[in-house]
Amino acid sequence: MPQPRISAYLLGPLALALGACAAPAPVPEGCGSDKDCKLDRVCEANRCVWPQPPAQDAAAPSPRAVPHEKTPAGPPAQGMFRFDPHHRGRSPFPLPKQKPDILWTVETSAPITSSPTVSAEGLVVVGGHSRKVIAVSRDGKPRWGFVTSDLVWSTPAIAANGTVYVGSDDDNLYALDGKSGKLLWKLRVGACAQTVGIGPEATRCDVDAGPTIGPDGTIYTGGDAVHAITPDGKLRWRFATGGHVASAPALSADGTVYAGSRDNSIYAIAPDGRRQWEFRARDDVESSPAVEEDGTVYVGSDDNRLYALSPQGQLQWAFTTGDDVRASAAIGRDGTVYIGSFDGLLYAIRRDGTLLWAFRAGDRILSSALVDAGGAILVGSQDDRLWAIEPDGKPRWSVELGGDVDSSPVIGPDGTIYVGSDDGRLYALRAP
Numbered sequence: 144m145p146q147p148r149i150s151a152y153l154l155g156p157l158a159l160a161l162g163a164c165a166a167p168a169p170v171p172e173g174c175g176s177d178k179d180c181k182l183d184r185v186c187e188a189n190r191c192v193w194p195q196p197p198a199q200d201a202a203a204p205s206p207r208a209v210p211h212e213k214t215p216a217g218p219p220a221q222g223m224f225r226f227d228p229h230h231r232g233r234s235p236f237p238l239p240k241q242k243p244d245i246l247w248t249v250e251t252s253a254p255i256t257s258s259p260t261v262s263a264e265g266l267v268v269v270g271g272h273s274r275k276v277i278a279v280s281r282d283g284k285p286r287w288g289f290v291t292s293d294l295v296w297s298t299p300a301i302a303a304n305g306t307v308y309v310g311s312d313d314d315n316l317y318a319l320d321g322k323s324g325k326l327l328w329k330l331r332v333g334a335c336a337q338t339v340g341i342g343p344e345a346t347r348c349d350v351d352a353g354p355t356i357g358p359d360g361t362i363y364t365g366g367d368a369v370h371a372i373t374p375d376g377k378l379r380w381r382f383a384t385g386g387h388v389a390s391a392p393a394l395s396a397d398g399t400v401y402a403g404s405r406d407n408s409i410y411a412i413a414p415d416g417r418r419q420w421e422f423r424a425r426d427d428v429e430s431s432p433a434v435e436e437d438g439t440v441y442v443g444s445d446d447n448r449l450y451a452l453s454p455q456g457q458l459q460w461a462f463t464t465g466d467d468v469r470a471s472a473a474i475g476r477d478g479t480v481y482i483g484s485f486d487g488l489l490y491a492i493r494r495d496g497t498l499l500w501a502f503r504a505g506d507r508i509l510s511s512a513l514v515d516a517g518g519a520i521l522v523g524s525q526d527d528r529l530w531a532i533e534p535d536g537k538p539r540w541s542v543e544l545g546g547d548v549d550s551s552p553v554i555g556p557d558g559t560i561y562v563g564s565d566d567g568r569l570y571a572l573r574a575p
């Protein structure tokens with residue numbers, strides 16, 4: 144059941160106040176009953192206090208009050224699609240001022256739509272339509288390859304301990320040893336009668352969403368539903384959707400899981416797998432959500448819109464572009480949202496939903512942009528170029544690659560840019 148929307152505007156500030164209440168506001172002493180307490184506080188031992196959500200009951204009245212996962216947070220993951228579980232697309236490393244040269248390429252036999260993930264020690268891991276996952280050292284030397292039984296659209300995620308998680312259209316989520324590429328475990332997602340090839344049944348259970356690693360190591364991915372999986376490969380929960388989930392789930396700070404589906408909906412799911420709310424767009428949602436610090440969820444849809452949703456699932460605004468929005472938003476440090484559309488434009492949208500600027504590439508944009516600390520943008524386009532754009536929307540430089548750039552670029556610790564292309568190559572670019 145959706146949460147009652149009428150209360151959302153009230154619950155929002157209240158929940159925020161609740162969350163921020165480390166130093167409690169002055170509490171009136173001497174209450175006799177809950178009626179003596181302001182707002183939603185309750186009277187306990189003659190003191191007005193904020194109610195504690197019951198430990199076992201996740202169906203608490205406020206979506207914000209759902210208890211968090213009890214598993215403690217570990218060291219952060221080394222990398223994943225959109226860099227961290229919030230999917231803000233913020234690169235900690237600066238975009239080069241100068242146009243970079245192609246440092247090296249690794250050739251595979253089929254397009255690379257997957258986005259490279261760089262480990263802490265510089266290992267670059269990417270999937271491909273060659274059905275393989277490859278790992279390359281920072282100097283371009285192949286380190287290992289792992290063959291699956293179908294295309295790999297999924298962007299690999301690298302856990303704190305170096306384990307690589309990646310999905311395949313063969314319906315499996317794989318865990319690979321980061322050093323050797325050897326299989327640690329695999330988990331089949333869903334129960335599709337046909338796992339590989341083309342057609343609705345063969346694609347319904349594809350694990351094409353890049354896995355998202357939560358702070359406690361839980362792995363979230365899509366398929367025929369949204370799945371939460373333990374670090375050792377056991378299904379924690381499965382959240383049923385009405386359509387395929389190609390969108391990598393994103394997490395908010397309180398552990399809420401957001402994912403889009405081809406059933407046109409964006410779902411908010413509590414850390415224990417219970418439904419919090421559902422927001423219906425007007426077409427498929429393949430864009431992966433991005434969650435801002437204040438909890439706002441940005442997600443695109445094939446209905447041509449970028450949606451801004453409150454943590455309670457209320458529509459804040461929708462920004463209409465000229466075609467499908469399948470890319471994922473990057474969120475700048477100042478709250479500006481950057482997203483490309485199949486109309487060929489990269490939009491910079493203020494947090495109030497108004498247009499700051501738009502940059503026109505030569506063809507559709509499926510690639511998700513990254514934003515650096517200075518507000519510069521890097522994004523690929525089907526015009527075969529990788530575009531660097533200044534914070535004011537003017538182009539900084541572009542590099543022509545050998546095919547569509549649908550892969551989302553990343554910047555490594557030494558400033559090298561990595562991206563895949565439809566020409567089958569993984570590219571490393573570095574400024575002189």
Ligand SMILES: [Ca+2]
Binds near residue numbers: 312313338345349350
């Ligand atoms: Ca499949």
Ligand SMILES: [Ca+2]
Binds near residue numbers: 445
């Ligand atoms: Ca459309």
Ligand SMILES: [Ca+2]
Binds near residue numbers: 526527
């Ligand atoms: Ca092209």
